[in-house]
Amino acid sequence: xxxxxxxxxxxxxxxxxxxxxxxxxxxxxxxxxxxxxxxxxxxxxxxxxxxxxxxxxxxxxxxxxxxxxxxxxxxxxxxxxxxxxxxxxxxxxxxxxxxxxxxxxxxxxxxxxxxxxxxxxxxxxxxxxxxxxxxxxxxxxxxxxxxxxxxxxxxxxxxxxxxxxxxxxxxxxxxxxxxxxxxxxxx
Amino acid sequence: xxxxxxxxxxxxxxxxxxxxxxxxxxxxxxxxxxxxxxxxxxxxxxxxxxxxxxxxxxxxxxxxxxxxxxxxxxxxxxxxxxxxxxxxxxxxxxxxxxxxxxxxxxxxxxxxxxxxxxxxxxxxxxxxxxxxxxxxxxxxxxxxxxxxxxxxxxxxxxxxxxxxxxxxxxxxxxxxxxxxxxxxxxxxxxxxxxxxxxxxxxxxxxxxxxxxxxxxxxxxxxxxxxxxxxxxxxxxxxxxxxxxxxxxxxxxxxxxxxxxxxxxxxxxxxxxxxxxxxxxxxxxxxxxxxxxxxxxxxxxxxxxxxxxxxxxxxxxxxxxxxxxxxxxxxxxxxxxxxxxxxxxxxxxxxxxxxxxxxxxxxxxxxxxxxxxxxxxxxxxxxxxxxxxxxxxxxxxxxxxxxxxxxxxxxxxxxxxxxxxxxxxxxxxxxxxxxxxxxxxxxxxxxxxxxxxx
Numbered sequence: 001x002x003x004x005x006x007x008x009x010x011x012x013x014x015x016x017x018x019x020x021x022x023x024x025x026x027x028x029x030x031x032x033x034x035x036x037x038x039x040x041x042x043x044x045x046x047x048x049x050x051x052x053x054x055x056x057x058x059x060x061x062x063x064x065x066x067x068x069x070x071x072x073x074x075x076x077x078x079x080x081x082x083x084x085x086x087x088x089x090x091x092x093x094x095x096x097x098x099x100x101x102x103x104x105x106x107x108x109x110x111x112x113x114x115x116x117x118x119x120x121x122x123x124x125x126x127x128x129x130x131x132x133x134x135x136x137x138x139x140x141x142x143x144x145x146x147x148x149x150x151x152x153x154x155x156x157x158x159x160x161x162x163x164x165x166x167x168x169x170x171x172x173x174x175x176x177x178x179x180x181x182x183x184x185x186x187x
Numbered sequence: 188x189x190x191x192x193x194x195x196x197x198x199x200x201x202x203x204x205x206x207x208x209x210x211x212x213x214x215x216x217x218x219x220x221x222x223x224x225x226x227x228x229x230x231x232x233x234x235x236x237x238x239x240x241x242x243x244x245x246x247x248x249x250x251x252x253x254x255x256x257x258x259x260x261x262x263x264x265x266x267x268x269x270x271x272x273x274x275x276x277x278x279x280x281x282x283x284x285x286x287x288x289x290x291x292x293x294x295x296x297x298x299x300x301x302x303x304x305x306x307x308x309x310x311x312x313x314x315x316x317x318x319x320x321x322x323x324x325x326x327x328x329x330x331x332x333x334x335x336x337x338x339x340x341x342x343x344x345x346x347x348x349x350x351x352x353x354x355x356x357x358x359x360x361x362x363x364x365x366x367x368x369x370x371x372x373x374x375x376x377x378x379x380x381x382x383x384x385x386x387x388x389x390x391x392x393x394x395x396x397x398x399x400x401x402x403x404x405x406x407x408x409x410x411x412x413x414x415x416x417x418x419x420x421x422x423x424x425x426x427x428x429x430x431x432x433x434x435x436x437x438x439x440x441x442x443x444x445x446x447x448x449x450x451x452x453x454x455x456x457x458x459x460x461x462x463x464x465x466x467x468x469x470x471x472x473x474x475x476x477x478x479x480x481x482x483x484x485x486x487x488x489x490x491x492x493x494x495x496x497x498x499x500x501x502x503x504x505x506x507x508x509x510x511x512x513x514x515x516x517x518x519x520x521x522x523x524x525x526x527x528x529x530x531x532x533x534x535x536x537x538x539x540x541x542x543x544x545x546x547x548x549x550x551x552x553x554x555x556x557x558x559x560x561x562x563x564x565x566x567x568x569x570x571x572x573x574x575x576x577x578x579x580x581x582x583x584x585x586x587x588x589x590x591x592x593x594x595x596x597x598x599x600x601x602x603x604x605x606x607x608x609x610x611x612x613x614x615x616x617x618x619x620x621x622x623x624x625x626x627x628x629x630x631x632x633x634x635x636x637x638x639x640x
Contacts, residue, residue, distance in 0.1 A: 124553070124578070126538050126580045128406065128450040128494045129514055131463075132465055133491065135465040136491065158447075163380070166378060167378075168376065168606060170603075
């Protein structure tokens with residue numbers, strides 16, 4: 001994939017994000033209007049606060065894949081350490097592939113570095129199945145890194161299943177942050 | 188801890204052969220909404236024995252404590268209503284010799300349990316001798332009983348043995364009280380849980396921790412024939428199935444596998460372990476023979492195959508696979524042939540566990556954002572959901588196949604706080620759902636077989 005294509009993809013993602021945000025804002029304004037006419041100012045403030053998380057959610061999730069930057073660390077400067085997955089899925093999204101290409105490029109430049117790709121699942125599945133799912137996710141990321149020139153003996157996989165969530169919430173946004181694979185330096 | 192888990196030895200004999208027909212009987216195949224009134228008279232001890240026992244155990248009245256163990260066990264079945272001791276008209280020692288049945292009938296008791304505890308010295312060592320009798324109040328006769336001699340520290344197990352006898356006599360099914368539960372004890376914040384292997388008596392007493400919490404441990408399971416357990420440990424960040432002898436504390440990795448092994452379970456004869464091996468993004472089911480050290484792959488499919496569990500005759504294995512697109516339950520022969528999907532209801536299905544009776548498979552089901560524990564016949568028909576909650580899974584059967592223990596996690600609040608994990612039990616009938624008390628948060632319970640003598 002060439003640079004212009006990547007830029008185009010990134011642009012599309014940003015554009016989509018903006019549209020979604022815009023829609024959400026419009027919606028939230030609409031819902032607050034009727035209540036503001038009939039109730040006191042305090043409830044009006046409450047309503048706005050309530051609308052906020054919904055608006056945020058649309059900007060942070062695409063389908064049910066997390067697209068925000070909260071919890072995302074760096075493998076190296078400018079190289080995000082993790083990618084996110086849809087529920088029960090191991091398919092890499094466009095954004096995930098972009099992140100992994102950055103990781104691969106950096107790993108090619110730093111050939112002495114070895115990594116562990118940790119695979120994680122959200123809490124909405126049975127423990128044993130999630131261990132297998134985490135392993136499948138970590139391998140999806142590993143395979144992609146290998147396609148971009150990182151040799152397999154530099155990449156170990158480690159599945160944590162649902163054992164190590166980054167976000168302790170019990171809601172769709174928290175779960176989306178937890179469905180991830182994280183590339184961690186091992187040496 | 189080694190000494191405490193040593194199997195007890197005792198002289199075990201029946202006072203009378205148990206041939207007599209009891210009028211009292213309980214049908215436990217349906218939810219029992221009308222529990223049987225039962226009186227557990229405090230077991231009697233003479234003053235000399237009391238003093239001797241107090242020296243050894245620091246318990247004032249051991250007889251009374253043993254009767255509490257029995258009472259507690261029976262009440263928690265939901266099948267019995269244990270009557271208040273305050274209402275008892277007859278003194279424990281007299282009742283044990285010959286109950287005045289009218290007195291017990293007067294307080295509406297249908298069954299009476301009496302006993303006595305004496306201290307004994309055999310070969311200069313202290314022992315306790317416990318005698319127990321089970322009386323049918325309406326039939327005005329003794330229907331069962333036994334006496335046994337054991338070391339004083341085993342007194343709770345004596346209570347459990349008596350409970351098993353009573354349960355067996357009154358329901359016609361074998362009991363489950365002289366058993367242990369192994370589980371994962373949990374502490375700390377949700378994002379950094381510290382997990383240890385723990386073991387306790389079925390009634391929540393005598394908790395012991397078997398690992399220190401330095402590495403993540405998951406899914407311990409009992410060997411149905413001895414005191415071995417198998418579990419998953421992240422020792423040195425290499426998730427592998429281990430074997431642990433809880434009497435000696437000795438542990439070892441099971442097999443030599445080129446990837447993560449997980450979801451272990453013993454075969455009914457205790458000689459094999461089935462588990463999953465995850466490698467290159469694919470999980471398959473393997474079996475390893477612990478005697479011959481031969482390991483063999485049983486499934487061969489690019490999907491996730493996990494959570495295997497043997498049928499009690501060892502001829503079949505039920506397992507979890509997403510080969511149809513989502514998690515479903517399958518059954519195959521124990522050599523891996525004749526794979527057949529059995530779950531076809533709405534939702535996704537996981538953690539199938541074969542009942543020790545062989546007729547049912549317990550499972551976890553996720554449907555419309557809720558988690559259910561249920562049972563179905565081994566061909567997939569007759570699905571019955573027993574309990575519904577925000578999150579629950581990992582059913583494990585009581586050795587008599589009447590009760591399922593599982594764990595349940597709570598939903599956290601807006602700040603991500605309020606998380607807890609607890610053990611719960613429920614009858615096969617769907618009645619009598621109970622919190623199983625544990626010292627810490629708990630998950631992944633596995634119920635032992637009856638401990639034997």
